[in-house]
Amino acid sequence: MKTVVKFGGSSLASARQFKKVGDIIRSDKSRRYVIPSAPGKRNDKDEKVTDMLYQCYDAASQGRSYKKILEKIIARYQEIIDGLDLNLNMDHEFQRIEEDFLAKKGRDYAASRGEYLNGMVMANYLGYEFIDAAEVIFFDENGSFLAEATNTELAERLATADKAVIPGFYGSAPDGSIRTFSRGGSDVTGSIVARAIHADLYENWTDVSGFLVADPRIVPDPQVIETITYKELRELSYMGASVLHEDAIFPVREEGIPIHIRNTNKPEDKGTLIVENTCRKPRYTVTGIAGKKGFCSVFIEKAMMNGEVGFGRKVLEVFEKQGISFEHMPSGIDTMTVFVHQTEFIQHEQSVISGIHRAVQPDLIDLESDMALIAVVGRGMKGNRGTAARIFAALSHARINIKMIDQGSSETNIIVGVKNDDFERAIKAVYDIFITAEL
Numbered sequence: 244m245k246t247v248v249k250f251g252g253s254s255l256a257s258a259r260q261f262k263k264v265g266d267i268i269r270s271d272k273s274r275r276y277v278i279p280s281a282p283g284k285r286n287d288k289d290e291k292v293t294d295m296l297y298q299c300y301d302a303a304s305q306g307r308s309y310k311k312i313l314e315k316i317i318a319r320y321q322e323i324i325d326g327l328d329l330n331l332n333m334d335h336e337f338q339r340i341e342e343d344f345l346a347k348k349g350r351d352y353a354a355s356r357g358e359y360l361n362g363m364v365m366a367n368y369l370g371y372e373f374i375d376a377a378e379v380i381f382f383d384e385n386g387s388f389l390a391e392a393t394n395t396e397l398a399e400r401l402a403t404a405d406k407a408v409i410p411g412f413y414g415s416a417p418d419g420s421i422r423t424f425s426r427g428g429s430d431v432t433g434s435i436v437a438r439a440i441h442a443d444l445y446e447n448w449t450d451v452s453g454f455l456v457a458d459p460r461i462v463p464d465p466q467v468i469e470t471i472t473y474k475e476l477r478e479l480s481y482m483g484a485s486v487l488h489e490d491a492i493f494p495v496r497e498e499g500i501p502i503h504i505r506n507t508n509k510p511e512d513k514g515t516l517i518v519e520n521t522c523r524k525p526r527y528t529v530t531g532i533a534g535k536k537g538f539c540s541v542f543i544e545k546a547m548m549n550g551e552v553g554f555g556r557k558v559l560e561v562f563e564k565q566g567i568s569f570e571h572m573p574s575g576i577d578t579m580t581v582f583v584h585q586t587e588f589i590q591h592e593q594s595v596i597s598g599i600h601r602a603v604q605p606d607l608i609d610l611e612s613d614m615a616l617i618a619v620v621g622r623g624m625k626g627n628r629g630t631a632a633r634i635f636a637a638l639s640h641a642r643i644n645i646k647m648i649d650q651g652s653s654e655t656n657i658i659v660g661v662k663n664d665d666f667e668r669a670i671k672a673v674y675d676i677f678i679t680a681e682l
C-alpha cells in the first residue's frame with residue numbers, strides 16, 4: 244500500500260509540530276511519500292514563513308533593508324532544527340538564497356524556498372530521500388502547470404525512490420526558473436504525486452478534523468462531514484467552503500484516488516474522506532451548506548421571449564464581451580435573470596445594460612444588488628422527496644424571503660438566493676432543519 248501524506252503549514256510550524264508529524268508518519272509504513280508546506284503560524288499573532296519570504300524578497304530586490312526579516316526566517320528554521328536535535332547546517336542554503344534575492348530571481352522563487360528548506364529538514368528528520376520539486380514538477384513559460392510531462396517524469400523518478408520527501412507548492416519552467424502554484428498550492432503537489440505513483444490514498448493533514456457541514460463562523464460547532472464525493476466538494480468549495488486547494492481535486496480524481504483530510508493535532512479523529520463515488524449512506528440528507536454574498540441580479544423581460552430563438556445567447560454574449568462570467572441563470576416564460584458578482588459587474592453595469600438593449604430590445608431590465616447565494620449540497624437529496632420543501636419551510640419560519648431558486652436535474656444541489664442581510668440566518672435555519680433536527 245502506498246500513501247502520499249501532505250502536511251500543511253500549521254502542522255509544521257515548530258519542532259513540537261514536526262514531532263507529531265513524525266509520529267504520524269512512523270505509525271503507518273504505507274506513508275512513504277511526504278509533501279511538506281512551509282512553516283505556518285505558531286499562534287494567531289505569528290507570521291507564515293511564505294509571507295515573510297515575499298516581504299524579504301520585495302525589500303531585497305528593491306534595494307531596501309531586508310536583513311532583519313531574513314534573520315527572522317533563519318531563526319524559524321533553526322528553532323525547528325535545534326528542537327529536533329538534527330545535525331543539519333543550512334548556512335550555505337541561506338547564503339545562496341540571499342544572493343539569489345539580490346539577483347532578483349523572482350517572487351515565485353522566493354516563496355518556494357519555504358517549502359524547499361522545510362523539505363530538507365523533513366527529509367533529514369525522517370531519514371527519507373529529498374527530491375527537489377524543481378526536478379520533477381513542470382510549468383510552461385507562462386506559468387501554466389504541465390500535467391502530463393510532470394506525471395511521466397515523477398512516475399519515473401519515484402519508481403526508484405522507496406521513501407521520499409518532495410516539497411510542495413513549486414516546480415520549474417523550461418528556462419530553469421522556479422514557478423509556484425497559487426497560495427495553498429502544496430495541496431496540489433500532493434495530489435500530483437499521488438496520481439503519479441498510483442497511490443492508494445492521499446492523506447492531507449491540516450489543523451481541522453475535516454470538512455464541516457457549515458461555516459463555523461456562522462453555525463457554532465458544526466458537524467464534520469465523514470464522506471463526501473469530489474462533486475459535492477467541488478460544489479461546496481466553489482460556494483466558499485475551503486480546506487483544500489480547488490486544483491488539488493483534478494489529478495487524483497483522474498485516478499479515482501481518495502483524499503483523506505486529517506487533523507495533525509487530533510490524529511484520533513476520523514476526518515473527512517473525499518471519494519469519487521460511494522454507497523456509504525450519508526449521515527444526513529444534506530452533506531454540506533455553503534454560500535457567498537455579493538451578487539447582483541439582472542432581470543430581463545420581453546413579451547414572447549420564449550419564442551425568440553437565440554435570445555439567451557445574445558444576452559449572454561453581452562456579458563461575455565465585457566469579460567463578466569455569470570453564476571446562475573434561472574428563467575421564466577418571458578423572463579430571464581442573470582446572476583453576476585457585484586464587484587465585477589458594477590464597473591461594466593451601464594455597458595451591459597445598453598448592450599442588452601441593443602442585442603434583444605427587452606421590455607424591461609431590472610437590477611437588484613446585495614444578494615447572497617446559498618448552496619445546499621448532498622448526494623442524499625437525489626430521489627428523496629421533500630428536501631426542497633424542508634429548505635423553504637426552514638427559511639419561511641425564519642422569516643426569510645427567497646429571491647431565487649435553482650436546482651439542476653442532478654438533484655444534488657439546490658441553490659437559493661436571499662438578501663445579503665439574511666445570509667447568516669438562512670444558513671443557520673437550513674442547518675437546523677437538516678442537521679440539528681436529525682441529530
Ligand code: ASP
Nearest residue numbers: 280281293426427428429
Ligand atoms: N506555503 C504556501 C502558502 O502559504 C503554500 C502552501 O502552504 O500550500 O500558500
